[in-house]
Amino acid sequence: MRNLGFIFRDIRMDKGYSLKDIADGILSVSFLSKFERGDSDISLSKFYLLLERLNMTLDEFSFISNDYNLTQVETLMKNVRNAYENNNINLLYKLEQEEIYMWKKYNLSNHRYNSIMIRALAYDLNKQLELNQEDITLLNEYLFKVENWGFYETMLFGNSMSILSIDSIIIFSKEILIKTQLYSRIRKNKEKLIRVLLNTIFYCIESKRPLSALHFIISVEKILERHSDLYFEKVKLLYLNGIYKIISGNSNVGIDMSNKAIQIMNALGDINAVNNHEIYLMGKIEFLNKTSRVLII
Known part of the structure; x- marks a missing residue:
């Protein structure tokens, strides 16, 4: 990945802005020039202000800085979605094993959570697959301890519902409106939240929990009134x-x-x-x- 300052300079020049146009009221022209040359770092708060001045979102900048490619998580989920929609359990197994390998190699817990999520989706396609209770417990513990759910936690929960008990699904789904509140103004987070609650309604119906289903129907109705x-x-x-x-x-x-x-x-x-x-x-x-x-x- 190229230096962020280099990328910022290319975008600024492509949009036809001068250093003064972007820096004015945020930081000095000389400091912005140093940042663009890679000679100085910049605080995150200042960087956000500069992106706003460029009329650019952080997602757009990240996409460009990653050479116009999806992030690792986005690429993984694209492959997982393709495998799930085509009932390709063999591919899901391959993706699960790759995440387990990454977890053992780098000791990054998110890869293990990813592997559990992929196993849950495979189980949704084939209920004969074996489940590891330790993995389910680990997933529950992680979701409980995270106070503010971002896109990742919402996605993780939504895609792992098939291996969770109906009681856990209902508890997490009641908490989700509180846990996701910090990021509720981000559109893709809001869309993911609603889709998770729609899945909750389905699981409540299938588990013969009509009162819980009604609770979440009303919750989604209230959200959709504003969208x-x-x-x-x-x-x-x-x-x-x-x-x-x-x-x-x-x-x-x-x-x-x-x-x-x-x-x-x-x-x-x-x-x-x-x-x-x-x-x-x-x-x-x-x-x-x-x-x-x-x-x-």
């Missing part, structure tokens, strides 16, 4: 709210709500989502019909 442009999340909530109503005895309204959500997915051309959600909805309706029958002997 009118999160269409995917709203459609997903509409669908899950419909499923909740079906299992709670209001089947006609619930079926109508879930079908409306599926129609929106169909209009958007997401055929895989349409098929998966239709199958799940039919399963709930079929189960409802079975449990509503009167047994005659």
